[in-house]
């Protein structure tokens with residue numbers, strides 16, 4: 079039986095493991111954390127990723143948890159709609175959009191991998207194109223090595239001699255989950271160089287995120303900074319901040335990977351953020367990792383074919399996400415006024431057209 083070692087037990091790694099097991103591979107997942115778990119934040123799973131999950135037989139268990147409903151879109155900081163979409167219309171064109179807790183998505187993926195394949199507390203130091211992996215428990219060898227170990231991938235840095243360093247996006251992000259609270263709609267609100275977004279989770283809590291232009295590696299901040307920036311924004315943002323506990327606030331700078339020339343080397347294939355970490359403006363990072371996983375299992379061991387199918391698409395989406403982030407983070411008053419007017423006037427069909435190539439993926 080062919081053997082694969084998957085390095086990293088996040089969304090991309092577990093999905094790759096599940097997809098490879100489904101195709102008859104013997105799989106071992108090496109995860110450096112003591113447990114297979116995810117940060118306390120929400121995640122949007124778009125129709126393209128749900129189709130990838132369908133291939134694994136996991137689309138419905140995810141849809142059952144939390145299909146997004148009602149109005150969604152972009153507002154200004156006073157709460158006026160700049161661009162509005164009815165989620166029912168998105169669903170009828172592309173399929174459902176799901177918003178759920180990351181840990182729940184990870185649970186669904188983990189349940190699709192045999193427990194004996196999961197090894198936590200094992201940190202990988204080096205992966206070689208001949209299939210040898212050096213880690214904190216010794217050495218392993220496989221026909222296929224999957225690098226799913228995040229933007230600072232040890233697999234990529236050890237096997238790709240000229241791998242570029244991750245690039246700071248120019249803005250920093252906070253994520254948090256509130257106590258249960260009623261909200262009417264979901265989406266994000268754009269100000270000048272700052273944004274705030276929210277969406278209800280199935281249990282009545284609300285996943286929120288905030289983004290602000292900032293120098294790299296500034297001080298880590300929490301609720302006081304979020305209140306300073308957003309307490310005067312439209313409802314329900316002040317109430318969402320009031321319903322947030324300090325310890326639930328996560329604050330990280332945002333990075334992306336400059337485009338790699340190849341996602342494969344010898345027996346190694348990169349998936350997810352190790353290959354193409356992107357800014358979160360389109361909510362597609364994990365969705366692309368799910369697509370990667372399915373295509374990798376379909377094509378392996380023909381890794382050239384995997385690279386050919388995945389690199390152009392993921393790099394295009396990363397570039398689109400970067401461009402959207404640049405516009406969303408504009409801070410000069412005239413530019414913001416112009417942007418907001420353009421968004422207000424743009425026909426709904428334009429937004430659907432721009433989403434189509436991303437959301438209509440069918441493998």
Ligand SMILES: Cc1cc2nc3c(=O)[nH]c(=O)nc-3n(C[C@H](O)[C@H](O)[C@H](O)COP(=O)(O)OP(=O)(O)OC[C@H]3O[C@@H](n4cnc5c(N)ncnc54)[C@H](O)[C@@H]3O)c2cc1C
Nearest residue numbers: 086088089090110122202227350351358361362363364365
């Ligand atoms: C603010 C923010 C919001 C986002 N929102 C969305 C969204 O709504 N929708 C969406 O699709 N995407 C979103 N993303 C992107 C998404 O989080 C990532 O693209 C996704 O988590 C990547 O999955 P991954 O499996 O590649 O990496 P990760 O989830 O980072 O998992 C990597 C795993 O590898 C392990 N690991 C690392 N190094 C080693 C090592 N040396 N040895 C062993 N194990 C190792 C780590 O412990 C970790 O468990 C967002 C990102 C951010 C920052």
